[in-house]
Amino acid sequence: MENVNPLITILAIKEDIKPIGRIDCFLEKDLDFYIEKMRNFSLYYKIVSKSENVKSEKVKKHIYFSKYKKNKEKINRLIKLYKGGNYNNETFAKANKEMGKIYGYPNCCINWFIDFLSNWFIENEKSKIKLIEPSHSLIILKILSNSKVNLFDKVVNCCQNDNPISHLPHSFKCRKSINIGRENLKILKKYNKELFLKYDKYLKGAFRVYKNRIVKIADYYKSSKNNNFIYFK
DSSP, rough: OOOOOOHHHHHHHTTTOSSSSEESSSSSSHHHHHHHHHHHHTTTEEEEEOOOTOOOOSSEEEEESSHHHHHHHHHHHHHHHHHTTTTHHHHHHHHHHHHHHTTTOOHHHHHHHHHHHHHHHHHHSSSSSSSSSOOOHHHHHHHHHTTTTTTEEEGGGOSSSOOSSSOOOSSSTTTHHHHHHHHHHHHHHHOOOOHHHHHHHHHHOEEEEEEEEEEESOOOOTTTTTTTTEOOO
């Protein structure tokens, strides 16, 4: 399955569903592909190369983009926040909150993530093992604890990296996140129906919670008796 999330983000910007987007590029061919799409859709974009201040050492380049050039100052603000928020736990949390608002994420999800991040920093300071940031599995487990039951809409399937939404939902039942995900799938279907059908099938997955890890299982099936499984339908 190809990486669909960046394409969805570009389409959401084009269709005015999302104000500003960011794509992290690991390969030059990906950068070229995304830039070509943005030019075809007449989007405003800015490329930022990896610097020493950027948190992830794997990321080569970032593309910030919007449908309107008037959002240039907001994009510059995002770049400044992303680079400057890595030094101190408190400033990192504050930067994430402001970035979430600029990207247009739901307030309920922004506030939940900042609370989670702040509490994680406190617990991390107490532990003997100092981690740079919380693991993806830990975040998913926290989201699951807010969600009740274990069967959810596929549009909030963030157990795998290539999902239809750009933010972390505070719950797999978050109505605002579900609405965003459904709108994003609609524009993907409009753009490329064949890709949509493949992606729609890909999102219908099952994951096992095993020793505080999230493990994808090969076949999708539903069993209400297995509470240590997460299902996306």
